[in-house]
Amino acid sequence: MTNGQTLGYALAAGGIMGALFGYVFSSQQVFTGIYQLGHYFPLAFAAIAASIAVSGFLNARLVGRLGMRVISHGALVGALGVAAITFLAAKFQLLPLPLFMALSASMMFAFGLTFANFTALAMEPQGHNAGTASSVYGTITTLVGIGAGTVIGQAFDGTLVPFATGFLLCTVAALALVIVTEKGRLFRPHHRPQA
Numbered sequence: 001m002t003n004g005q006t007l008g009y010a011l012a013a014g015g016i017m018g019a020l021f022g023y024v025f026s027s028q029q030v031f032t033g034i035y036q037l038g039h040y041f042p043l044a045f046a047a048i049a050a051s052i053a054v055s056g057f058l059n060a061r062l063v064g065r066l067g068m069r070v071i072s073h074g075a076l077v078g079a080l081g082v083a084a085i086t087f088l089a090a091k092f093q094l095l096p097l098p099l100f101m102a103l104s105a106s107m108m109f110a111f112g113l114t115f116a117n118f119t120a121l122a123m124e125p126q127g128h129n130a131g132t133a134s135s136v137y138g139t140i141t142t143l144v145g146i147g148a149g150t151v152i153g154q155a156f157d158g159t160l161v162p163f164a165t166g167f168l169l170c171t172v173a174a175l176a177l178v179i180v181t182e183k184g185r186l187f188r189p190h191h192r193p194q195a
Contacts, residue, residue, distance in 0.1 A: 006123070019111065022152030047101065048104045051109040069182070083168040090164035
């Protein structure tokens, strides 16, 4: 709790988890209530969720070359751009199902790259007490994520605006925490990447 890198990345990961839980808690209402998908809802949900698996495979191939910070910071900035587009499109009611699915899949892809690396970055300085630190990290990310996700899910009003607003706010909060944690030095590998 007293290590700035561990706490900062744990809170930032909690923000990412909040957006993810917000998606999970809102998805049935969105897909069945707004888009009227009915029994096709699980297929749409799975199609978007698959992007997280793809990002995991991609991360495993790139992290040795690019480094955790470059990948996670880039993905977080990308997620912020997608969240901003989603928010504006929702505000002006310009989110047909194909666009919503493409933006949601892009967001989940970015979150997959971000969360995995945030976990590693939070644990990086905790080699001497990794077990306890991992438990505290899991507690922080889960509590922050469930809290934010519940607020997003409960705010559903029959439109995509609360959903998109929650995504945007969680992503902005995560980026702000990373900027503070890294003292403004985004995208800089602190260790030399592997060749």
